[in-house]
Amino acid sequence: MSSDVWPSGGRHLWASGGASAAQTHARGHLVYAATGVLAVRTERGTSIVPADRVAWTPAGCAHRHRAHGDTDMRIVFLPPSLARRIPDRPAVFLASGLAREVLLALTGPHDRDRDRAARARLLRVLVDELRETREQPLHLPEPRDDRLRAVARILAERPADNGTLAELGREVGASPRTLSRLLRGELGMTFYEWRTQLRVYHALVLLADGHDTTRTAHACGWANPSGFIAAFTDVVGTTPGRYRARAAPAVT
CATH class of the missing domain: 1.10.10.60 (Homeodomain-like)
Known part of the structure; x- marks a missing residue:
């Protein structure tokens, strides 16, 4: 796996079949598969994340990632003020065209140079877009x-x-x-x-x-x-x- 990660998010390039160890994060995070398919497994079940979906994992929720096909995984951490606007359980949302572009912008090579106010605006747009879409039936309960x-x-x-x-x-x-x-x-x-x-x-x-x-x-x-x-x-x-x-x- 090749990784390029910073405090607000990052990018992981997984070979097909690649998997992470169980982990938790202090902040809730969104993951998006720009290519490939991700499976995000928690004690509540498995969220399936193809190229037109976004998966949400709340803060403190133990999880594992697995890649199916060569997968370009993008991860965006949300501050508590925005995380509380999303369900307090694992969920999968449709990635609209705008949400996809914001996710790519927040995990691209220039994001580290973006000032805090600009990043905060993009994060608000992203959360607003997700709240406008219904949750998608790509979560397999355990x-x-x-x-x-x-x-x-x-x-x-x-x-x-x-x-x-x-x-x-x-x-x-x-x-x-x-x-x-x-x-x-x-x-x-x-x-x-x-x-x-x-x-x-x-x-x-x-x-x-x-x-x-x-x-x-x-x-x-x-x-x-x-x-x-x-x-x-x-x-x-x-x-x-x-x-x-x-x-x-x-x-x-």
């Missing part, structure tokens, strides 16, 4: 129940597995009714919604690594690319082809 954790491991290892909840339940020793209740109670999702989120996460990784739409669709359990494209677009907000094109180019 199950607490051991049976759900076991199902999650199976689905992560076998994303193309089309087994029913009853079939998966037999593998982990739980009835489908119990698993459905746990999913609603712990994660606020149906089994279909949860598996779709897990599959889209896997698809983001494969696309960032250069796989095409058809191969990714089959690897993630879709029988045909059209169904995959529809599900991916519904969750991510853009087609797999457009996402792959945005994730690949280098940004300086």
Whole structure:
């Protein structure tokens, strides 16, 4: 990993598969993947950060980063006066065109020469932009129940597995009714919604690594690319082809 970091933010260039140790920061921070895909894992779950999203991690929240595809990670720390305007939990936001340009400006080579007042103005613009967008469904909550954790491991290892909840339940020793209740109670999702989120996460990784739409669709359990494209677009907000094109180019 190559890093260029200063007190207000910085830039990390990760090779695909690169990962950080668990860490915490005294200030909350935003991370943005100018290229590639970042996974930000906390005790509450995993936030997925493709090239059109921004992830927020509050102050004092232990977290790990992992890069999927060669990833240009930008990090911006927020002062408490601005951090309190963002949720006090991990979240993912849409990166508007303006938010993206501000993030790049705040983590570019000239930011260290920017005076404090100018940086503060840019940070306020950035937070205002994030508050104008709704949170995006690219946060995978971490199950607490051991049976759900076991199902999650199976689905992560076998994303193309089309087994029913009853079939998966037999593998982990739980009835489908119990698993459905746990999913609603712990994660606020149906089994279909949860598996779709897990599959889209896997698809983001494969696309960032250069796989095409058809191969990714089959690897993630879709029988045909059209169904995959529809599900991916519904969750991510853009087609797999457009996402792959945005994730690949280098940004300086």
